[in-house]
Amino acid sequence: MKKVIFLLGLAFVFLVVSSASGQTAKKPYELIQWNKPKPIGQRIGGQQYVLPEGWKEALKGVAKIKVSNFGALEHDPATVQNAKRFEELTGIKVELLAWPEPPIVAKTVAIFAAKSSAVDVFCYDHPTTYMQMVAGGWLHPIDAIWNDPGVWKLYAPPTKKGLTAPDGKIYGSIGQVKTMMLFYRPSIVSKPPATWAELKEVAKKVTTDKAWGFVFSAGGEMDIVYPLRDMIYSQGGRTVDLKRQRIVINTPEGKNAWKMLTDMVLVDKSAPTSVLEYSWMAASDMFAMGKAAMVMTHTVDANRFQDPKKAPNIQNDWGVAPPPKWDASKPDEYHASYFDIDGYMINRFIKDNQKAAAMLFLDYMRSYEAHYRELIVEGNESALISVYDHPDAKKIPVPEGRKMAMSRAVLETFPPAGRALTDIIKEFYANAISKKMEAMDALEKCQQALDEYAVPE
Amino acid sequence: MRVPNSRYGFFLNVPGLLVVLFWVIFPAFLLFYTSFIRYDNVHPILFSGLANYKQLSHSRVFWISVEKIAIFSIGSTAMTFFGGLILALCLSGITRGGGILRSLMIVPWAVPAVISGLIWKWMFSPDFGVVSDLLMKVGLIDAPLSIYGNTTLAMWGVIIADSWTRIPFMGIILLAALLSIPAILHEAAKVDGAGALSRFFSIDLPLIKGPLLVGLLITTIFSFRTIDIIIPLTAGGPGRATYVFGYFIWDQITKTLNFGQGAAAGVVLFFITSVIAVVFIYFMRK
Numbered sequence: 001m002k003k004v005i006f007l008l009g010l011a012f013v014f015l016v017v018s019s020a021s022g023q024t025a026k027k028p029y030e031l032i033q034w035n036k037p038k039p040i041g042q043r044i045g046g047q048q049y050v051l052p053e054g055w056k057e058a059l060k061g062v063a064k065i066k067v068s069n070f071g072a073l074e075h076d077p078a079t080v081q082n083a084k085r086f087e088e089l090t091g092i093k094v095e096l097l098a099w100p101e102p103p104i105v106a107k108t109v110a111i112f113a114a115k116s117s118a119v120d121v122f123c124y125d126h127p128t129t130y131m132q133m134v135a136g137g138w139l140h141p142i143d144a145i146w147n148d149p150g151v152w153k154l155y156a157p158p159t160k161k162g163l164t165a166p167d168g169k170i171y172g173s174i175g176q177v178k179t180m181m182l183f184y185r186p187s188i189v190s191k192p193p194a195t196w197a198e199l200k201e202v203a204k205k206v207t208t209d210k211a212w213g214f215v216f217s218a219g220g221e222m223d224i225v226y227p228l229r230d231m232i233y234s235q236g237g238r239t240v241d242l243k244r245q246r247i248v249i250n251t252p253e254g255k256n257a258w259k260m261l262t263d264m265v266l267v268d269k270s271a272p273t274s275v276l277e278y279s280w281m282a283a284s285d286m287f288a289m290g291k292a293a294m295v296m297t298h299t300v301d302a303n304r305f306q307d308p309k310k311a312p313n314i315q316n317d318w319g320v321a322p323p324p325k326w327d328a329s330k331p332d333e334y335h336a337s338y339f340d341i342d343g344y345m346i347n348r349f350i351k352d353n354q355k356a357a358a359m360l361f362l363d364y365m366r367s368y369e370a371h372y373r374e375l376i377v378e379g380n381e382s383a384l385i386s387v388y389d390h391p392d393a394k395k396i397p398v399p400e401g402r403k404m405a406m407s408r409a410v411l412e413t414f415p416p417a418g419r420a421l422t423d424i425i426k427e428f429y430a431n432a433i434s435k436k437m438e439a440m441d442a443l444e445k446c447q448q449a450l451d452e453y454a455v456p457e
Numbered sequence: 458m459r460v461p462n463s464r465y466g467f468f469l470n471v472p473g474l475l476v477v478l479f480w481v482i483f484p485a486f487l488l489f490y491t492s493f494i495r496y497d498n499v500h501p502i503l504f505s506g507l508a509n510y511k512q513l514s515h516s517r518v519f520w521i522s523v524e525k526i527a528i529f530s531i532g533s534t535a536m537t538f539f540g541g542l543i544l545a546l547c548l549s550g551i552t553r554g555g556g557i558l559r560s561l562m563i564v565p566w567a568v569p570a571v572i573s574g575l576i577w578k579w580m581f582s583p584d585f586g587v588v589s590d591l592l593m594k595v596g597l598i599d600a601p602l603s604i605y606g607n608t609t610l611a612m613w614g615v616i617i618a619d620s621w622t623r624i625p626f627m628g629i630i631l632l633a634a635l636l637s638i639p640a641i642l643h644e645a646a647k648v649d650g651a652g653a654l655s656r657f658f659s660i661d662l663p664l665i666k667g668p669l670l671v672g673l674l675i676t677t678i679f680s681f682r683t684i685d686i687i688i689p690l691t692a693g694g695p696g697r698a699t700y701v702f703g704y705f706i707w708d709q710i711t712k713t714l715n716f717g718q719g720a721a722a723g724v725v726l727f728f729i730t731s732v733i734a735v736v737f738i739y740f741m742r743k
Contacts (some may be wrong), residue, residue: 276606277603428696
């Protein structure tokens, strides 16, 4: 009997001790003191990145992290340089996985759904994709690395909104950002249009057999949404009803935008019907080949247009202007395009010390030092606005215009199944252009299909 | 100790059975199982009976994909069959340099579907494509043709691009069958005054029926799962004009993250292809 009591007592003590130690033992990533030696904003916002205190202890046993990357590494020199710099700073190898773009979301989803630890850090190209991964419960929360009010002041205003999940937590970080501006050919368009109303008229006037007045993309994934959103934002409207978690495009602003986008092709014939097969890259190619007088495209395309090998027909004959506002009556902050985040998220299913290493990697990749390379070396856009004030930023095309475009851009995250919802918009726009439906009828039917497809309220 | 033949035979089959078990039966079981659960990345996962199938039957996009896959499969299989047959008939008559031509014939088959998609996209491009340019030069069209931007023509463009990669496979099967027909049969028919067309229908076609049906079966089933060539060509557009069944499944998994409904669509695809296979096998045995 005594033995039994003794053993039960021993078991009780063991349970108490183990549960107590479980409560106090910190996870490796909790050992990192992100606000030391300086508050996060200062630590990552200076020209030289400063490692947080406690990182060495937290990263014990980690030799390598695996990070997925959009496409081939030769197109991402800044990412490669940043990964090397991180290796120099920490001694932890970064294996960048160059995944081709079309199946990258499929690969990411497959790994998450299998609860695999094969990849530590995943890249994402859009807040909508990021939010879908959040909804899956597949991401490791990283509020700790954002726990300083000063850190948000470093970035363009929409950044916080784009990274904050519906549960109020933050699961992602930022690598680079995207927005659009109006590119034009000064030899054809002497003064860039400041409003969409002007742009429509100019495009009609300058269209010839050799060049279209205006091109945009309506063929690739999410593509028609870009010009549609830009036109809606230019009127102060939005495409997402946040309360109902619905995409709503049959608003007065949406109707104006839809009509203009269909009229340009069907009535004015200033844009080709082949917009239905253009991805954003193809629309940009049309401008680079000298086959379009104007295009709204990503600011980063300025690098391509400046390159004589990639755009020989428009050398010294291209200019860039802010995204048009709808008409002269609208305020100047409506010179706004969309704001997209290309960022990183951490796999929930990896070991805790790997999570610590992944968090440190994300901490570095959002720093001024890393964003400097994104902007100067690769010509990508930076959400860290002060990078545009660096003297080297003068080397990139139109730095001031890009900085302004970044600071006015609007971020909207689509509700769950957002990518599928944008396909519906693409489908009905094509139906309107193919004259299967009358343009405004197509818009109403599109809205109906969007409502039917959405997750029930 | 002497092992009985039956047991020895069973042991020899074990590796094959394991492969079938882990690579075919287990994934198929998982597919069926997933199709009966609500697994949509929004709600908690739970058993939902036939709910996924019910949702499928009410899905507008699903029925579009069924219609498009029927058109695509018939078009692609027919074009592959006729293209392969013409190629095989031409090559079967060539004796000098036939080996080189047969090797060249295989080349499109070796091209990955995604690359093939890009090649055809560029060739059919209205802005810098060779096809529109040629058609304009010979005066057949006045303005460049946007094949992949046209809701009516896009499916034809996709079928052409897909068939181009499959014709060599069908051609090789039919060529091998044609070459195995004893020459004496054709010679005897010629003596009896049979023309080329009559010899083809009376001698060639009946004797290559088996390989032909195998080729058709494989091509049809492959066409049902096609998606790799469509992604770079049209991404399912314009206006879902090329939104085939495989694309619907792809979207359920990668865009909507509705694994339950994706699995249900996969099961439907499994049954459709099974029925097609049964029909073909019936005709093969007949």
